[in-house]
Amino acid sequence: xxxxxxxxxxxxxxxxxxxxxxxRVRSQGSIQRLRNNRGLRAFITALVLWLGASxxxxxxxxxxxxxxxxxxxxxxxQFAAWVVAxxxxxxLPFLIVDKQNARVLIFDxxxxxxxxxxxxxxxxxxxxxxxxxxxxxxxxxxxSERTTPAGRFAAELGNDFGAKxxxxxxxxxxxxLHRVVPGTVKDRRQQRLASPSALDNRITFGCINVxxxxxxxxxxxxxxxxxxxxxxxxxxxxxxxVFPRYGEDTSxxx
Numbered sequence: 255x256x257x258x259x260x261x262x263x264x265x266x267x268x269x270x271x272x273x274x275x276x277x278r279v280r281s282q283g284s285i286q287r288l289r290n291n292r293g294l295r296a297f298i299t300a301l302v303l304w305l306g307a308s309x310x311x312x313x314x315x316x317x318x319x320x321x322x323x324x325x326x327x328x329x330x331x332q333f334a335a336w337v338v339a340x341x342x343x344x345x346l347p348f349l350i351v352d353k354q355n356a357r358v359l360i361f362d363x364x365x366x367x368x369x370x371x372x373x374x375x376x377x378x379x380x381x382x383x384x385x386x387x388x389x390x391x392x393x394x395x396x397x398s399e400r401t402t403p404a405g406r407f408a409a410e411l412g413n414d415f416g417a418k419x420x421x422x423x424x425x426x427x428x429x430x431l432h433r434v435v436p437g438t439v440k441d442r443r444q445q446r447l448a449s450p451s452a453l454d455n456r457i458t459f460g461c462i463n464v465x466x467x468x469x470x471x472x473x474x475x476x477x478x479x480x481x482x483x484x485x486x487x488x489x490x491x492x493x494x495x496v497f498p499r500y501g502e503d504t505s506x507x508x
Contacts, residue, residue, distance in 0.1 A: 326370065327355050333487065336500060338365035342406070347476045348483040349409070349431070351375075351462060353402060356452035358431070358464055360472055369472040372447050374434065374463035376402035377456050381488040381496065388428035392459055400459045403429060404488035404496045410481045411474065421473055423462070423484050431462040431484070433469045 330352045337343050337350075343363065350359045353375055360368045377397055381404035387395065403424060409431070412422045420432035434443050446454045447465060464473065476482060488496045 325355070325357070326359065326367075327352055327357075329487065329493075330355070330357075330359060333485065333493070333500070334359070334361055334365060334367075337361075337483075337485065340499060340502070342497075342499065343483045346480075346482045348485060349473070349476075351402070351431075351484065351486040353404070353487055353489045354452070356455035358462065358468075358473075360476060362476075368476070369468065371464050371468040371472070372449075372452075372455065373431075374443060374446060374455050374458050376400045376458055376460040379456075379489055381405075381491045383424070383427040383429070383460065387460070388424075388426050395459055402458075402460050402462060402486060403427065404486045404491065406497065407484045407486070408481050409477065409484040411477045419474070421469075421477060421484075423486070427460070429460050429462075431464065431469075431473065433466040434463040 330350050334350060337348060338361075345363050347363055348361050350361070351357075351373065352359065356372055356375060357370060358373045359370045362368055377400040380401035383401060383403045384395075384399045387399060405424075407423045409421050409423045411419050412425075412430075414420050414430070414432070418433065420430040423429045423431055434447060436443065441457055443457060443463065446457060447463075449455070485497075487493065493500050
């Protein structure tokens with residue numbers, strides 16, 4: 255198949271989940287303890303994002319922040335902080351698909367937010383794919399079966415029947431992230447992407463549609479070097495049921 259906005263705004267001066275500026279602490283010893291405590295660092299970072307602050311924790315030398323003004327939900331910010339603190343992405347770049355807010359967020363391996371975009375998602379609400387749906391013709395897929403599954407996926411660039419490159423997310427169920435397709439006039443896909451509401455972004459057979467420029471300038475370069483991880487957050491099930499390790503004490507992780 256070829257075929258997700260929120261309450262918090264990341265200002266143009268912000269530097270992402272693990273930003274570019276150092277917290278002002280009173281001693282070098284405090285700085286070192288903060289750097290060595292991944293769990294504390296992740297918690298502080300998520301809190302800073304939630305409050306919309308422009309200064310965030312620095313885990314690496316300062317570097318220019320992207321000029322973003324992107325809404326990020328509290329849930330997505332906290333989840334990204336957990337991914338970094340728990341090393342769940344295995345040192346790979348990762349994407350978060352926030353289905354409830356119809357948005358895709360891109361992070362580098364250190365957890366810096368690189369870019370974000372609205373996205374179109376499966377027409378039906380739900381967090382699971384119908385068994386065998388990847389082998390079926392699009393014309394046979396009922397509207398109630400057109401879901402974007404939640405979960406953790408090892409994704410990589412590929413192609414769709416020799417056509418343009420796409421990011422395969424769940425190959426078995428034919429779920430990919432790709433440039434928005436024209437669809438029918440009735441679909442109004444470009445208009446849906448441009449809409450300020452996430453309520454009209456449910457239109458696809460299950461795949462994740464993003465603006466062509468976002469795919470070419472942000473998604474494609476990240477995955478050119480190899481695989482990355484795509485996290486699709488649930489909209490019906492709980493985070494814990496989809497990601498069993500989520501919420502555990504990150505200080506216990508290797």
